[in-house]
Amino acid sequence: MYMKIEFWGQEFKANMVIGCIGGFLIAVASSMFGFGGGPFVVPLMTVLMGLPMYVVVGSSLLAIFFNTLMASSRHFGLGNTDLVLFAFMAAGAIIGGFLGPQIAKRLNPLWVKRVAVVGLTILALMLIGVIPTPR
Numbered sequence: 001m002y003m004k005i006e007f008w009g010q011e012f013k014a015n016m017v018i019g020c021i022g023g024f025l026i027a028v029a030s031s032m033f034g035f036g037g038g039p040f041v042v043p044l045m046t047v048l049m050g051l052p053m054y055v056v057v058g059s060s061l062l063a064i065f066f067n068t069l070m071a072s073s074r075h076f077g078l079g080n081t082d083l084v085l086f087a088f089m090a091a092g093a094i095i096g097g098f099l100g101p102q103i104a105k106r107l108n109p110l111w112v113k114r115v116a117v118v119g120l121t122i123l124a125l126m127l128i129g130v131i132p133t134p135r
Helices: 016-033 038-048 053-077 083-106 109-127
Strands: 002-007 010-015
Touching: 002 053, 010 016, 016 038, 016 053, 038 053, 038 109, 053 083, 053 109
Parallel strands: none
Antiparallel strands: 002 010
8 A cells, every 4th residue: 555745846655554564663662672763764764665865854753753752751750851951852853854854855865875874874883882872
C-alpha cells in the first residue's frame, strides 16, 4: 500500500506497510533499550521507503516525537530531567527543523546522504566506545 506525499511541489510515493512495521520495531527497541529512534528512522525512510533526505529529516523528528514525549514524561516524573538542557535542545530542534530542509533542498541529494552517513558512523563509533564521547 503506497501513500502519495507532496512536499514543496514534488510528489513522492512511500510504502506505508514498510513504514508501519519499521516504525513499530524501532519504537519497541528504543523503548526497551533507552535510545532515541532517530538514527534508525532516517535510514528506514530513505533506504527502505525511498524518500529524499530533505523530506526525511523533518519527518523523522515528527516520527520520534511521540515516543520521545512518552519517555521524557516518564523521566520527568522520576526527576531525571534537566529542564535547561531540554529548553536549548527543543529550540535547536525547532530551528533545525525549519532550516535543515531548506538547506538540503538546495544541495545535491548524494552529498546530503554522505553527510548523514558520516554523522551516523561517528555516532555509532561513539556508542560502541571506539571514539570517546565529549564531556
